[in-house]
Amino acid sequence: MFKELDPILHSQLRLAVVSLLIGVKEAEFTFIREKTNATAGNLSVQVQKLKEAGYIEVTKQFKDNYPQTTCKITPKGIEAFEAYVQALQQYLQVGKE
């Protein structure tokens, strides 16, 4: 029986965001935008969806009088990412057979 691919993660930009955050402790919104080449508006929407799913933590604060948004993956996000990668590998394995 195949595991269903998590619809929250099975989207290009959201998966890119979580894949970036999995390897770092935390990252600023501007860093994620730089690495994903996404527009600020689109990224904002997808970050919000990941936050609502409980996959990432978003902290907003002021740094030198400028707003700063920092994102961090949560334990739930790590679990979901691992399950997603396992499911992907399962699909790819069957494709090879």
Place this chain on the structure above:
Amino acid sequence: MADEKKMTEQESLDLIRNMIQKAKGSYHETGIGSLLWGTVVTIASVVTYFQRTYDFYIGFDIWLLVLGAIIPQIIISIQEKKSNKVKKYEDDALNAIWLVFGITIFGLNAYQMIVPDVTDKFIQLEGWQLTKHYLDNTKPDEPIHTFTPSIYSLFILIYALPTLVTGMVKKFKPMLYGALITYGLFIWSCFTITEYDFLLGGAAALICWFIPGVILRRKYLAQQQANV
């Protein structure tokens, strides 16, 4: 990057791999700290070598330059912290290692300054003294002060430690190889007179910090240009 594009399983895996690589490959170290310490320690070591070898004094303790470098280092650290857009898991551990390294160097300096004087006093209290005796009796015996022989070898040994850890954790080969060569320089310095220890220490600072600093700086600037 569009969001709603349908991805195949292979595309998803490729995207994950690509993003993890991008996170890993982002250099937020500017290299300025490495360049600063590489420069001041190399200059101080080489000047000390020349002063001792050719018996002259430049008028002030050249190692004050190293002490003075703490101020720009604090400014650099604050600025780098402000401009860092990403924090990696290993950052806190590496910062702690470099802090401990700084404290150890400071402690070793204190040891070098305090212990000989204190030992002299204890020796005096016991009613004897250290004397330089020429085996061929060509010169008369002369009293000498206690000193820590070839202590700069220990500094060279300690230079390699945080450099090796950083090189291993960051998988940054210039620091990894620099540290390994420095361990070789430490062994070499055990067999040389103190003057040459300073020269070897200068070489250690050059390969541990200055050269990796130049490489880091180039990578950082190249990344900054790519982001423009």
